[in-house]
Amino acid sequence: MRAAILAIGSELLGTTRLDTNSLRLTAVLERYGVELVGKSVIGDDEAAIAAELERRIATVDLMLVTGGLGPTADDVTRSATATALGREITVDEEVVAAIRQRFASLGRRMAEVNRRQAEVIAGAEILTNTHGTAPGMRLEEGTATIFLFPGVPHELEHLISVHLEPWLEAQTAASGTAERVERSLLKLACVSESDVEQRLAPAYERFGRDPIAVLASPGEIQIHLAARGSPAERRAKLEAMRRHIRELAGEAVFVEDRDDTLEAVVATLLDRDGATVSTAESCTGGLLAERLTRVPGSSGYFHGGVVAYSNEFKTRLLGISEELIATAGAVSEPVARAMAQGVRTRYGTDFGIGITGIAGPGGGTDAKPVGTVHIAVAGPDDDAIEHRRRRFPGDRQRVRWQTSQLALEMLRRILRARVPRSPEAGEKPTMAQTGAT
Amino acid sequence: MRAAILAIGSELLGTTRLDTNSLRLTAVLERYGVELVGKSVIGDDEAAIAAELERRIATVDLMLVTGGLGPTADDVTRSATATALGREITVDEEVVAAIRQRFASLGRRMAEVNRRQAEVIAGAEILTNTHGTAPGMRLEEGTATIFLFPGVPHELEHLISVHLEPWLEAQTAASGTAERVERSLLKLACVSESDVEQRLAPAYERFGRDPIAVLASPGEIQIHLAARGSPAERRAKLEAMRRHIRELAGEAVFVEDRDDTLEAVVATLLDRDGATVSTAESCTGGLLAERLTRVPGSSGYFHGGVVAYSNEFKTRLLGISEELIATAGAVSEPVARAMAQGVRTRYGTDFGIGITGIAGPGGGTDAKPVGTVHIAVAGPDDDAIEHRRRRFPGDRQRVRWQTSQLALEMLRRILRARVPRSPEAGEKPTMAQTGAT
Numbered sequence: 045m046r047a048a049i050l051a052i053g054s055e056l057l058g059t060t061r062l063d064t065n066s067l068r069l070t071a072v073l074e075r076y077g078v079e080l081v082g083k084s085v086i087g088d089d090e091a092a093i094a095a096e097l098e099r100r101i102a103t104v105d106l107m108l109v110t111g112g113l114g115p116t117a118d119d120v121t122r123s124a125t126a127t128a129l130g131r132e133i134t135v136d137e138e139v140v141a142a143i144r145q146r147f148a149s150l151g152r153r154m155a156e157v158n159r160r161q162a163e164v165i166a167g168a169e170i171l172t173n174t175h176g177t178a179p180g181m182r183l184e185e186g187t188a189t190i191f192l193f194p195g196v197p198h199e200l201e202h203l204i205s206v207h208l209e210p211w212l213e214a215q216t217a218a219s220g221t222a223e224r225v226e227r228s229l230l231k232l233a234c235v236s237e238s239d240v241e242q243r244l245a246p247a248y249e250r251f252g253r254d255p256i257a258v259l260a261s262p263g264e265i266q267i268h269l270a271a272r273g274s275p276a277e278r279r280a281k282l283e284a285m286r287r288h289i290r291e292l293a294g295e296a297v298f299v300e301d302r303d304d305t306l307e308a309v310v311a312t313l314l315d316r317d318g319a320t321v322s323t324a325e326s327c328t329g330g331l332l333a334e335r336l337t338r339v340p341g342s343s344g345y346f347h348g349g350v351v352a353y354s355n356e357f358k359t360r361l362l363g364i365s366e367e368l369i370a371t372a373g374a375v376s377e378p379v380a381r382a383m384a385q386g387v388r389t390r391y392g393t394d395f396g397i398g399i400t401g402i403a404g405p406g407g408g409t410d411a412k413p414v415g416t417v418h419i420a421v422a423g424p425d426d427d428a429i430e431h432r433r434r435r436f437p438g439d440r441q442r443v444r445w446q447t448s449q450l451a452l453e454m455l456r457r458i459l460r461a462r463v464p465r466s467p468e469a470g471e472k473p474t475m476a477q478t479g480a481t
Numbered sequence: 482m483r484a485a486i487l488a489i490g491s492e493l494l495g496t497t498r499l500d501t502n503s504l505r506l507t508a509v510l511e512r513y514g515v516e517l518v519g520k521s522v523i524g525d526d527e528a529a530i531a532a533e534l535e536r537r538i539a540t541v542d543l544m545l546v547t548g549g550l551g552p553t554a555d556d557v558t559r560s561a562t563a564t565a566l567g568r569e570i571t572v573d574e575e576v577v578a579a580i581r582q583r584f585a586s587l588g589r590r591m592a593e594v595n596r597r598q599a600e601v602i603a604g605a606e607i608l609t610n611t612h613g614t615a616p617g618m619r620l621e622e623g624t625a626t627i628f629l630f631p632g633v634p635h636e637l638e639h640l641i642s643v644h645l646e647p648w649l650e651a652q653t654a655a656s657g658t659a660e661r662v663e664r665s666l667l668k669l670a671c672v673s674e675s676d677v678e679q680r681l682a683p684a685y686e687r688f689g690r691d692p693i694a695v696l697a698s699p700g701e702i703q704i705h706l707a708a709r710g711s712p713a714e715r716r717a718k719l720e721a722m723r724r725h726i727r728e729l730a731g732e733a734v735f736v737e738d739r740d741d742t743l744e745a746v747v748a749t750l751l752d753r754d755g756a757t758v759s760t761a762e763s764c765t766g767g768l769l770a771e772r773l774t775r776v777p778g779s780s781g782y783f784h785g786g787v788v789a790y791s792n793e794f795k796t797r798l799l800g801i802s803e804e805l806i807a808t809a810g811a812v813s814e815p816v817a818r819a820m821a822q823g824v825r826t827r828y829g830t831d832f833g834i835g836i837t838g839i840a841g842p843g844g845g846t847d848a849k850p851v852g853t854v855h856i857a858v859a860g861p862d863d864d865a866i867e868h869r870r871r872r873f874p875g876d877r878q879r880v881r882w883q884t885s886q887l888a889l890e891m892l893r894r895i896l897r898a899r900v901p902r903s904p905e906a907g908e909k910p911t912m913a914q915t916g917a918t
Binding site for chain 1: 494495496497499500501503504507508511517518519520521522523524526529533536696705760762765766767768769770771773774775777778779780783784785786787788789790791793794797798828829841842843877878881
């Protein structure tokens with residue numbers, strides 16, 4: 045099956061907005077093994093839409109259209125489609141009643157202009173929309189099927205799951221499922237793309253390049269896997285690929301098969317252990333605390349943090365001696381260690397993280413260029429403060445992001461190496477006991 | 482002049498990437514008053530690209546194509562264009578020499594495959610590309626002009642400024658500049674879209690709806706203005722619109738004609754006054770500190786902050802009495818005020834901001850539902866602590882974002898109302914002196 049996507053709306057031809065609805069539709073098409081041959085965007089121009097539809101339905105089996113189903117004069121998808129197919133449009137009084145009812149349930153009266161949204165093209169199946177006023181439509185023309193969807197993302201989402209997916213399910217069930225694609229995802233933190241590519245070489249050899257795609261962003265690598273075939277084949281292929289990549293990439297994989305963030309994975313590990321953490325940040329300015337508290341329920345493991353930008357804050361809130369700052373420098377390993385240990389012991393948490401560095405653009409020196417950061421993680425075992433020094437590339441925001449990413453990754457690896465606390469055990473394992481130093 | 486954009490690349494038909502190059506091209510087209518009639522994306526399919534080009538150049542004056550100029554077998558834009566126009570392709574040895582030279586300057590040898598990038602379509606003007614190996618091309622076919630650009634964003638950027646803009650300049654100079662568009666932007670914080678729409682009614686009346694577009698996101702409204710005509714007319718129109726909207730929207734406008742963030746505007750005001758600020762955050766978890774320190778040079782005005790998630794942190798770091806928390810509740814006006822005043826006086830800054838609230842999804846009650854926040858800003862005048870209570874809609878991240886936005890906006894309005902410190906004055910003005918209570 046071959047498909048095309050058409051997004052309608054003059055606002056999508058401006059300088060600020062892109063048609064992101066197509067990504068959602070593409071994901072569904074991929075899952076059902078439908079080939080997407082092209083996407084296009086057209087303004088609210090009836091003749092242009094009609095021409096595009098006529099041209100496309102001559103060459104594809106499935107035409108997905110979003111937008112232009114609103115109540116105003118510039119919503120012309122219905123009339124353009126009717127023109128392209130040479131069909132009549134009539135107002136369906138049942139649909140009018142449903143729209144009126146929707147307004148009433150919100151305590152409002154339906155405006156007369158909303159009757160436009162009840163215009164139905166001859167032969168169309170109406171796709172009910174309980175998340176908005178505009179119903180969608182499904183039409184058959186020759187060998188092609190056309191879906192008209194509203195452009196509002198959550199309404200589109202709703203119509204996809206209630207109307208498009210069941211239809212694709214039925215179509216592909218009839219024609220066999222051999223072409224369906226199933227996907228899986230592995231995420232890795234704080235490794236370079238070239239390092240991952242090198243480690244994956246045996247997997248490329250074994251499975252080919254096509255089913256494995258590596259996407260890199262600062263501090264994070266995503267490995268997307270795809271498998272075709274029958275449901276059992278797809279599952280087996282994905283599992284084989286995942287197992288092989290786990291062996292190759294080792295503990296750098298922080299999550300599999302879910303799009304969880306690194307902070308969410310750290311949160312799960314802290315929850316597992318009933319462990320708590322506090323933060324002492326300089327150059328990241330609160331970003332680490334902010335990420336740790338993005339996760340709902342973070343008050344269970346996060347007690348608080350200090351953003352110690354000035355030396356006075358470092359001294360008064362973290363107990364770091366002025367002498368240490370003067371001799372070692374504010375951006376140094378001893379200060380990062382003292383920040384981690386200071387925040388941990390002063391505020392009574394199991395772990396403490398200290399970060400100091402130069403995010404730029406100013407403040408760099410030859411010895412400590414912009415991008416230099418020191419990260420320390422102090423744990424329940426006083427002797428086992430982990431420390432990393434890095435020089436990150438990129439601008440201020442990228443340096444800060446990568447620093448917070450590495451801090452979370454250091455904590456994740458420490459937590460991962462700990463033996464999960466069993467309910468019977470009287471004490472939490474220390475880092476020394478588990479060897480995670 | 483009517484234009485269409487075609488982006489080529491199978492990766493742009495996947496689930497993760499969008500054609501963002503078109504936004505950059507659209508901005509240029511708008512500036513020169515060229516109407517964009519449609520955009521499309523096609524995979525690396527020679528026949529499909531050729532068909533799309535043939536169709537488009539029959540209806541537009543300007544066809545902008547990006548991508549598919551690389552050296553590998555799936556880069557088929559050159560051959561597809563030659564097919565569509567019925568022209569020959571030859572390898573241009575001068576271009577080969579230039580590519581070879583580029584590799585040499587990087588200390589590398591040109592691979593044989595790169596000769597493909599020297600393929601030139603008969604009649605094409607070669608668009609030199611000093612930022613990459615693939616040159617672009619400009620072709621005339623009937624009344625249409627076709628530009629072929631590489632898809633790599635910084636190479637495209639380079640070719641736009643060196644080749645496309647001068648060409649458009651020449652075209653529009655010949656045909657008069659009446660159709661060019663000039664734009665301006667105003668940004669407002671912490672006002673609702675409907676409120677802005679209502680306030681803008683007289684501006685719509687006076688200038689029409691078309692040149693004024695309102696874009697809303699949580700906690701921020703952008704008003705985009707557009708003016709056509711001669712350079713002098715455009716400037717006069719924009720200035721008249723800006724002045725009128727400033728009158729209507731009042732002090733809610735935090736920046737004009739630049740895309741500065743709210744934190745950058747606050748930073749400028751703090752710098753102007755030589756004032757300092759510290760933060761005490763609960764539900765925002767460090768987001769406010771993080772935003773204040775996104776701005777380069779923030780150590781000049783930001784000394785530090787406390788993320789006081791647990792009551793113990795609030796007591797020990799901010800000096801808030803356990804009794805107050807017990808009687809008023811952790812999420813309350815008195816606690817927010819005490820946090821603001823506590824962080825300000827304890828750590829010796831001019832301003833202190835206190836935030837406490839329920840970001841959700843858990844923790845809400847009937848009296849204090851999810852989204853309830855208290856924000857307090859303490860200034861140099863001890864009696865003048867400003868406080869706001871709000872209930873923000875949306876999920877955890879939106880509640881946190883809007884809270885940080887309102888905190889920054891409160892501080893901005895206080896700073897804005899202060900008389901700028903003159904270098905002669907011995908003392909900074911207090912809030913009472915400027916009446917900004």
